Amino acid sequence: xxxxxxxxxxxxxxxxxxxxxxxxxxxxxxxxxxxxxxxxxxxxxxxxxxxxxxxxxxxxxxxxxxxxxxxxxxxxxxxxxxxxxxxxxxxxxxxxxxxxxxxxxxxxxxxxxxxxxxxxxxxxxxxxxxxxxxxxxxxxx
Amino acid sequence: xxxxxxxxxxxxxxxxxxxxxxxxxxxxxxxxxxxxxxxxxxxxxxxxxxxxxxxxxxxxxxxxxxxxxxxxxxxxxxxxxxxxxxxxxxxxxxxxxxxxxxxxxxxxxxxxxxxxxxxxxxxxxxxxxxxxxxxxxxxxxxxxxxxxxxxxxxxxxxxxxxxxxxxxxxxxxxxxxxxxxxxxxxxxxxxxxxxxxxxxxxxxxxxxxxxxxxxxxxxxxxxxxxxxxxxxxxxxxxxxxxxxxxxxxxxxxxxxxxxxxxxxxxxxxxxxxxxxxxxxxxxxxxxxxxxxxxxxxxxxxxxxxxxxxxxxxxxxxxxxxxxxxxxxxxxxxxxxxxxxxxxxxxxxxxxxxxxxxxxxxxxxxxxxxxxxxxxxxxxxxxxxxxxxxxxxxxxxxxxxxxxxxxxxxxxxxxxxxxxxxxxxxxxxxxxxxxx
Ligand SMILES: [Zn+2]
Numbered sequence: 174x175x176x177x178x179x180x181x182x183x184x185x186x187x188x189x190x191x192x193x194x195x196x197x198x199x200x201x202x203x204x205x206x207x208x209x210x211x212x213x214x215x216x217x218x219x220x221x222x223x224x225x226x227x228x229x230x231x232x233x234x235x236x237x238x239x240x241x242x243x244x245x246x247x248x249x250x251x252x253x254x255x256x257x258x259x260x261x262x263x264x265x266x267x268x269x270x271x272x273x274x275x276x277x278x279x280x281x282x283x284x285x286x287x288x289x290x291x292x293x294x295x296x297x298x299x300x301x302x303x304x305x306x307x308x309x310x311x312x313x314x
Numbered sequence: 315x316x317x318x319x320x321x322x323x324x325x326x327x328x329x330x331x332x333x334x335x336x337x338x339x340x341x342x343x344x345x346x347x348x349x350x351x352x353x354x355x356x357x358x359x360x361x362x363x364x365x366x367x368x369x370x371x372x373x374x375x376x377x378x379x380x381x382x383x384x385x386x387x388x389x390x391x392x393x394x395x396x397x398x399x400x401x402x403x404x405x406x407x408x409x410x411x412x413x414x415x416x417x418x419x420x421x422x423x424x425x426x427x428x429x430x431x432x433x434x435x436x437x438x439x440x441x442x443x444x445x446x447x448x449x450x451x452x453x454x455x456x457x458x459x460x461x462x463x464x465x466x467x468x469x470x471x472x473x474x475x476x477x478x479x480x481x482x483x484x485x486x487x488x489x490x491x492x493x494x495x496x497x498x499x500x501x502x503x504x505x506x507x508x509x510x511x512x513x514x515x516x517x518x519x520x521x522x523x524x525x526x527x528x529x530x531x532x533x534x535x536x537x538x539x540x541x542x543x544x545x546x547x548x549x550x551x552x553x554x555x556x557x558x559x560x561x562x563x564x565x566x567x568x569x570x571x572x573x574x575x576x577x578x579x580x581x582x583x584x585x586x587x588x589x590x591x592x593x594x595x596x597x598x599x600x601x602x603x604x605x606x607x608x609x610x611x612x613x614x615x616x617x618x619x620x621x622x623x624x625x626x627x628x629x630x631x632x633x634x635x636x637x638x639x640x641x642x643x644x645x646x647x648x649x650x651x652x653x654x655x656x657x658x659x660x661x662x663x664x665x666x667x668x669x670x671x672x673x674x675x676x677x678x679x680x681x682x683x684x685x686x687x688x689x690x691x692x693x694x695x696x697x698x699x700x701x702x703x704x705x706x707x708x709x710x711x712x713x714x715x716x717x718x719x720x721x722x723x724x725x726x727x728x729x730x731x732x733x734x735x736x737x738x739x740x741x742x743x744x745x746x747x748x749x
Contacts, residue, residue: 180697182690182727210699214724219697237695237727270698288697 174308175242175292177225181218182237185211193218193236200224200231205312206275206286221245221275221286221312242292245307246299250276250283258285258304265298267291317629319435319467320428323575325629334575336369338603343367343376345394346609352391353379353611373578373601374589379613381414384554389415394609405453406553406652416455416553417607423462425604426556429573430463430549433562436571436628437522437547439493441468444519446491448482448500449527451475455557456527460495463559469493476500476650479507490519497650498530498538498546502680505541515543524549526558528647529638529745534680535567548637554613555600561635566626569634576603579633580612581621595620598635639746646741648675649682651719655740658686661716665709666694672731673721676744684721686713689728 183189190209197204197220207220222228225240232238248254255274262269270288277284284307289295296306318324326334346353347364356377357363366375384392393400395417402418418426439445445464449456457475464471472491474482482504485491494501501523508518520542526549535546550570551558560577561570572579578601581590590596598615602608617638626634646653659669670689675682688709696702706723714720732739 178697180695182695184727184730212699212703214726215702217697217699217702233692237690237692239692239695239697241697270700 174306174311175296176221176245176286176307176309176312178241178243178286178288179220179222179225179228179232180239180241181220181232183209183216183218185214185216189216190218193232196232196235197222197228200228202228206273206284208271208273210271219271219273219288223312225309241288244287244289244292244295244299245284245312246287247277247305247307248283248285250281254283255285257302258299261298261302261304262287262289262295265294267295267298317435319432324432324571325631326575328623328631331574331631332370335578335603338575339370339373339578339601340364340367342601342603342605342609343611345606346611349394350392350609352383352387353377356383370578373580373612376601376612378587378599379610381554381614381616384414388413392608392610393417395419395606400607402458403453404455404458404553404557414553416556418556419606422556422605422607425576426459426559427462427466429551429556429559429562429576430459431466432463432573433524433547433549433559434460434463434467434469434493436562436564436630437493437524437545438565439464439467439469439522443467443469443492444472444490445469445493445495446472446474446482446486448474448476448494448496448504449558455551455553456495456497459551459557459559460524464495479504483507483511486518486520487513492519492521494520494523494542494544496523496525497527498525498534499528499649499680499682501525501538501542501546502534505538509541515541518543520544522547524562526550528650529743531677531746534677537680550635550638552600552615554608554610554615555602556605560600564626564628564630566628568626569622569636571626571628571630571632571634572621574632576605577601578603579621579635581619582614584614584616584618592621592623595639598638646673646675646743648684648719651717653684653717653719657716658713661709661712662688665712667691667709668728670728670731672739673741674744675742682745684719685724686721687724687726687731689731690725691728 181193202222202224205221210217246258272287274285344364360377362375399419400417401420404416406414447460451457523544523546538546547563549558549562551560561572563570580599581596582599584597598617598619600613601611619638620636622634668691672687674685710723
C-alpha cells in the first residue's frame with residue numbers, strides 16, 4: 174500500500190519553485206512533505222500532497238510531472254527511531270534511491286519516505302519487522 | 315613583387331571594373347542559359363532571357379539561387395560544362411548527404427588561385443616567404459585554395475594540413491615560416507601552444523596570418539596578433555563560389571576587398587529579396603562572372619554583411635565587405651566543424667526525444683562553446699536525478715558520434731525553448747556579438 178509521490182521538473186530559474194508551490198496550493202492541496210534535488214540546470218521537486226489526482230490534472234499542462242509509488246514508514250518522533258527501519262531494509266538488501274521525512278498528524282508521530290525500486294517487497298520487509306506503512310487513503314485522513 | 319599580385323585589375327578605376335563586369339556578366343549569363351538547364355528553367359519561369367541582361371544594371375532581373383537549389387541539383391544539376399573538361403572537385407565538409415559539390419575546370423582553378431594569390435600578396439607575401447598552410451587539405455577548399463595561391467606568388471609552400479600541433483610548431487620554427495594560413499581558432503591554439511613551450515612571440519619568424527573559414531572577432535584578432543607577433547588578415551569565401559579568396563583583407567584590416575572582376579556582390583533584404591543600397595546590412599549575394607564548371611548567378615550566401623565602396627588607402631578599388639555579422643543559413647561552423655541543426659534533430663528523434671531543441675553557441679577563451687538544450691517529454695521524466703543525468707550523458711555521446719564534435723546537453727522542461735512567432739528559435743549564436 175505504497176503512497177503516491179509527485180515529482181516536478183523545475184528549471185534552474187527564478188520563480189520556478191514559487192510557481193510550482195502556488196499551483197499546488199491553487200488546487201486546494203496540502204503539501205505534507207517535500208524535498209528538492211538539484212543539478213546545475215534543473216531541480217526535481219518531490220512532494221507528498223493531499224488530493225494527488227487533482228494536483229496532477231491541474232499541473233500537468235504547466236509542469237513536467239510524474240507520479241511515483243514510495244513507501245512511507247511510520248516511526249516515533251524521537252531519537253533513534255529511524256535506525257530499525259534502515260537496519261531492516263539493509264539486512265533485506267533493499268537499496269534506497271533517496272529518502273526524506275515528515276511529521277505525522279498524530280502526537281509524536283513521524284514518517285520517512287523511501288524511494289525504492291520495489292515498494293511492495295520493501296513494505297513486506299517492514300511489516301515483518303512490525304513497522305507500519307502509510308497508504309494513500311491513510312494520508313488524506 | 316610589389317604590394318599587388320595583379321596591380322592593373324586590383325587598382326583599376328571603378329569605370330573600368332564596371333566595364334569588365336558588364337561584358338563578363340553578359341557572357342556568363344549566356345553560358346549558364348546554354349549549359350545549365352536547371353537555371354535556364356528558373357529564368358524561363360521568371361520570363362527572363364539572356365537578351366534582357368545587358369549589364370550589371372540588369373542583374374536584379376535574374377532569379378536567385380539558394381543552397382536548397384544546390385541540394386536539389388546535386389550533384390551535376392548546376393554543372394556548366396562537360397565533366398571531361400573538369401579537373402577538380404571540392405566539397406563542403408558536411409557529414410550528411412547535404413554536402414555541396416563544386417566542380418572546376420583548369421580555368422576555374424586558375425581564377426581561384428589568382429584570388430588567393432592576391433590575398434597572400436595583400437598580407438605582405440612575396441616569393442621570399444615561407445607559407446605554412448594548416449587549413450585542412452582534401453575536399454575542403456581551405457588547404458587547396460591557399461596552397462595554389464602560395465604557389466602562384468612563388469612562396470615556399472608548406473602543405474601541412476590541419477592538426478598535429480607539435481609538428482606544425484616544429485616545422486614553423488625549423489623552417490622559418492613567415493605566413494600562417496589556418497582557421498583563427500587554430501591560430502590562437504598554436505599561439506597558446508608556443509607560449510606553453512616557452513617561446514616568446516619574437517622567437518618565430520611569422521609576420522602575417524591569413525585566417526578564415528569560421529567567424530572570429532576583432533578581440534580574437536588582437537589576441538592572435540599578440541600571441542604570434544604577427545598581423546592577422548581575414549579571408550572569405552564559400553565552396554559554392556570557389557573557396558577562400560573571394561574576398562580578403564588588405565593592410566587596412568577594415569573590410570575584405572571582393573575580387574569584383576570575378577564575383578559580383580549584391581546585398582539584399584533576406585525577407586523580400588529586394589536589392590539594398592550600399593552601406594545597408596543584408597544578405598550577401600554572389601554572381602560568378604567567368605566560371606566555366608560551376609557558374610552561379612545570384613547565389614544567396616545567407617551571410618549577413620555590409621558593402622562599402624569608400625576608397626581604401628591600400629590603393630585597391632574593389633568593394634569591401636564587412637566580416638559576416640550573422641548567418642541565416644542552417645549550417646553552423648563550430649570549432650571548424652560543419653554542423654547542421656538537422657543532424658541534431660535526427661539524433662533526438664532516434665533517441666526518443668521531441669525535436670524541440672535549441673543550440674547556443676558562444677566563445678570562451680577563443681574556443682567555441684556548444685550547448686544543446688532539449689525539451690524532455692512527460693513520459694521521459696523521472697523523479698531520479700541519476701536517471702536524468704544519465705539521459706544527458708547518453709544524448710551527448712550520441713550527438714558526438716553524429717557530429718564529430720561534442721556538445722553539452724541540457725534537458726529542459728517542455729515549452730521552455732525560446733519561440734519567436736510560434737516557431738522555435740533553433741540557434742542562438744552569441745559568437746558574433748562580442749566584436
Ligand atoms: Zn584596401
